[in-house]
Amino acid sequence: MPPLPRLLAAALLLAAPAAPAQDTIKVGEFAALTGGIASFGQSSHKGTLLAIDELNAAGGVLGKKLALLTEDDQSLAGQPATIVRKLISQDHVVAILGEVASSKSLEAAPICQENHIPMISPASTNPKVTETGDYIFRVCFIDPFQGTVMAKFAASRGWKKVAVLTDVKQDYSMGLAQFFKAGVVQGGGEIVKEQSYSSGDKDFKPQLTSLKAAQPEAIFVPGYYAEVALIAKQARLLGIKAPLLGGDGWMGDSLLKVAGTALDGCYFSCHFSADDKAPAVQGFLASYRAKYGAEPDDMAALGYDSAMILAAAIKRAGTTDSAALRDALAATKDHPGVTGRITLDDKRNATKPAVILGVGQGGFHFVESVAP
Amino acid sequence: MIEFLQQLINGLGQGSIYALIALGYTMVYGVLRFINFAHGDVYMLGAFAGLYVAPWTLRLFGGGPSFAGAAAVLLLAMAVCAAAGVAIEWLCYRPLRHRPRLNVLITAIGVSLFLENAGQSVFGADPKSFPEIIADRALDLPASWGPFAMLTITVGQLLVVGVTLVLLVGLRHVVRRTRLGLAMRALAFNPGAASLMGVNNGVVIAFTFGLGSALAGAAGILTSIQQSSIDPLMGVNAGLKAFVAAVLGGIGSLPGAALGGVLIGLLEALVVGYISPTYRDPIVFAVLIVILLVKPTGLLGGTEREKV
Numbered sequence: 001m002p003p004l005p006r007l008l009a010a011a012l013l014l015a016a017p018a019a020p021a022q023d024t025i026k027v028g029e030f031a032a033l034t035g036g037i038a039s040f041g042q043s044s045h046k047g048t049l050l051a052i053d054e055l056n057a058a059g060g061v062l063g064k065k066l067a068l069l070t071e072d073d074q075s076l077a078g079q080p081a082t083i084v085r086k087l088i089s090q091d092h093v094v095a096i097l098g099e100v101a102s103s104k105s106l107e108a109a110p111i112c113q114e115n116h117i118p119m120i121s122p123a124s125t126n127p128k129v130t131e132t133g134d135y136i137f138r139v140c141f142i143d144p145f146q147g148t149v150m151a152k153f154a155a156s157r158g159w160k161k162v163a164v165l166t167d168v169k170q171d172y173s174m175g176l177a178q179f180f181k182a183g184v185v186q187g188g189g190e191i192v193k194e195q196s197y198s199s200g201d202k203d204f205k206p207q208l209t210s211l212k213a214a215q216p217e218a219i220f221v222p223g224y225y226a227e228v229a230l231i232a233k234q235a236r237l238l239g240i241k242a243p244l245l246g247g248d249g250w251m252g253d254s255l256l257k258v259a260g261t262a263l264d265g266c267y268f269s270c271h272f273s274a275d276d277k278a279p280a281v282q283g284f285l286a287s288y289r290a291k292y293g294a295e296p297d298d299m300a301a302l303g304y305d306s307a308m309i310l311a312a313a314i315k316r317a318g319t320t321d322s323a324a325l326r327d328a329l330a331a332t333k334d335h336p337g338v339t340g341r342i343t344l345d346d347k348r349n350a351t352k353p354a355v356i357l358g359v360g361q362g363g364f365h366f367v368e369s370v371a372p
Numbered sequence: 373m374i375e376f377l378q379q380l381i382n383g384l385g386q387g388s389i390y391a392l393i394a395l396g397y398t399m400v401y402g403v404l405r406f407i408n409f410a411h412g413d414v415y416m417l418g419a420f421a422g423l424y425v426a427p428w429t430l431r432l433f434g435g436g437p438s439f440a441g442a443a444a445v446l447l448l449a450m451a452v453c454a455a456a457g458v459a460i461e462w463l464c465y466r467p468l469r470h471r472p473r474l475n476v477l478i479t480a481i482g483v484s485l486f487l488e489n490a491g492q493s494v495f496g497a498d499p500k501s502f503p504e505i506i507a508d509r510a511l512d513l514p515a516s517w518g519p520f521a522m523l524t525i526t527v528g529q530l531l532v533v534g535v536t537l538v539l540l541v542g543l544r545h546v547v548r549r550t551r552l553g554l555a556m557r558a559l560a561f562n563p564g565a566a567s568l569m570g571v572n573n574g575v576v577i578a579f580t581f582g583l584g585s586a587l588a589g590a591a592g593i594l595t596s597i598q599q600s601s602i603d604p605l606m607g608v609n610a611g612l613k614a615f616v617a618a619v620l621g622g623i624g625s626l627p628g629a630a631l632g633g634v635l636i637g638l639l640e641a642l643v644v645g646y647i648s649p650t651y652r653d654p655i656v657f658a659v660l661i662v663i664l665l666v667k668p669t670g671l672l673g674g675t676e677r678e679k680v
Contacts, residue, residue: 036603038498074497168650196649202599202606205382206644213375226499230601237510238378238524258501258601 024067025060025320027052027310028093030083030108032101035075036199037224039252040100040299044122045070047303048097050284050291051311061314068307069093073104080107088115094320095120097306100299101224102126102172109136116322118329120310122302123271125248126175130348135322137329137348139305139337140271141372143175146247147222149269149354149370150176151183154218154245163193163216163242165207165231167223170199176222176247192216197227204231205238212240220245225252229259236262243267251298256362263359271298271339273355273366284338298339305337374522379645380638385529385598387637388536392591393614394621394629395543396457396584402560402624403580406473409480410460412611413487414453414585418592419502419602420495421452426503442506442597446535449593450586457585458578466574484611491604499603502596506531528598535594539587540630547626552579560624609653613640616660622673631672 029048032041052068060066069091073079080099087093088111096112096119099105105124112119113133121129121138125146130136154162162184167173181191193214195207208231211219219235221228221244228250235244246268256263274285274295284304288296296304309332314320317328335342340352353371357364393415400408425448426441433441464483468476508528513521547553555576558566567573595610596602613636621632636656643652663670 034497036499198649201649202595202601203382203386205385206379206641207649209375209378209382210645212378226601230599233600237508237526239510254499254501 024065025314026067026069026091026093028087028091028096029068029070030073030080030096030098031070032075032099033072036226037075037101039225039254043297043299044100044303046292047296047300048307050288051304051307054287055311061311062318066311073099077103080104081111084108084111088117093117095310095325097122097310099124102129103170105129106171112136118322118326120306122306123248123299126171128171135326137344139309139342139350140302141352141354142349144179145372146269146354147176147179148183150220150245150247151180151187153267153356154184155187155189159218160189161192161217162189163211163214163219164191165211165219165221166196167199167227168196170224172249173222177220180220180222199224199227201227202230204234208235208238208240212238216242218243218245222247222249224249225255229255232259232262248298253297266359267356267367269354269356271355272301273357275366280336280338301338305339305342308337309335309342374519378523379641381523381525381529383638383641384634385532386640387634388532389591389595389610390614390617390636391630391633392536392539392587393610394618394633395626396588397615397618398623398626398629399580399584403556403577406476407480407615410483410487411584411588412607412614413484414456415588415592415610416491416604416607417456417487418449418453418589419596419606421449421589422593422596423500423502423602425449426505430503430505437504437507439506445505446590446593450589453589454582454586457581461578461581488605488608495604497604499601502600502602506597508597531597532594535590539590543626552576556580613656616656619660620663620670622670625670625672628670628672632670
């Protein structure tokens, strides 16, 4: 270690005991509460907050209340790094929860790793996120699995000629597309055309015109809900009748508000279904409805699971010391989460089934569950 | 072939929007010789004006989407933008009229940043869904068109191109046939002499800002009809592209701005369709650089008269 950081580290160590008496356990959260993917951030935040409230109502953890410190990254690139640095160095949080978008988690992960603060991403599915280091965890499945699931689904429906429309600005979208394409080719299908766009685009007619000319039987659009809704609308306007397929990025409350009926007959993979009768799911549904008067979505369920897994690990570790907490998190096994029984593997990823939902009649319906 | 024609139709729809915005840049440049960088954000204000008046006019015209309701939204948004344009000129540019031109240019950048950030705090940073003021659907082309019946032309695209044409003809009439238009042209030719001949320069400049901003407001509504999602930063990119269009056509030239807008729209659609969407912006801005190097007066611009 060069001299200056060592001095700083020493100064921090000296400063730490001077902090006010620790009667709460501080947990940091960064989320996109406003901006382009605010729907995700709001949902995951509500789920996380619900978990923290429930834990505190039951007496907290290790005899202390949990305090959730939430910061808004405004869906902007560059913000997560600033926010997470602040949470760690100024607020002295014991762990970080966040974010939904893989690009954002990838910005925060190296900082958490460097400071040895465990970070749990509720919903970032890009493999690179947890590859950052041994302090980075996630409670969701990863892109290879999600992309492969949708490729198998397309094959099972007999859609052999598929086109792909990727968001080149999102690591999430690129990852999903990559594994989907591999899966389709493996299953004997063919990628007839590839096109791309950038988050924030509004006009997709040129791309869709080019896709239409290739006459695909289905189009895989692994983007986020704001663009997917516009893509669906413009695709139907241009006379494209092929179903659209996608991933968990579709799940946002404005998806159907903007798309209307344009997405009827389309399918996407996600993390949980409200039709599940498991007690963990039904209990979560009841308390979420009671607290917010609204239906929870995937991101809310994952946010809830991320906070619950953290709390369980703190209990098992018996301390908030970062190395012990990390080891306890890594040992998470068969946690009865809302999004399935969660076991963290040696790469700190959750292994659990994916759910495929269909769109129709102004809502989503359960189609099938695919185990890893 | 059909795919190529379809891309041209797509490009024409987007290009008309750029043309409407580019007209505002070029008009202001004509009378004041400066680039109003806040113009793209006036376009954004037009879309948000539409968002707020639409529920109200929809109720007035029977609840559902209708041409009359859409026309009312369009005119109201144009009026709001005209007022905003005049206000911006009055508050920010007029006090700097006799200062170096660089001051007012930098002020314009400031106004632009102010509108973008104020927009984010007032309207919220997340994208808003624009209400359906007119049902956007594909037209049924007659089967007698043969293979061309496979083309898709939407109501929105037809409306954009139609309204743009009407506004262009109207603008030409104002500039060529009215006293204010005559005063505008006189002012563009020589402000000092125009003033000596009894032209009230202040009024004419305010009128020019109002007219240009109204066109940007129309562009804001026409975009929203096609894309149904608006946000406070939507003017940044559109404004820059329209600026490139104005330079391409020849800044200061009204037909040049319209032509430049359409060309940029077509170029974008073709680049996205046949090369890659990632090259769309680099290629558009490369056009700006090439034009400035090769023919700085643009396609239809006259020879620059350097004033002594």
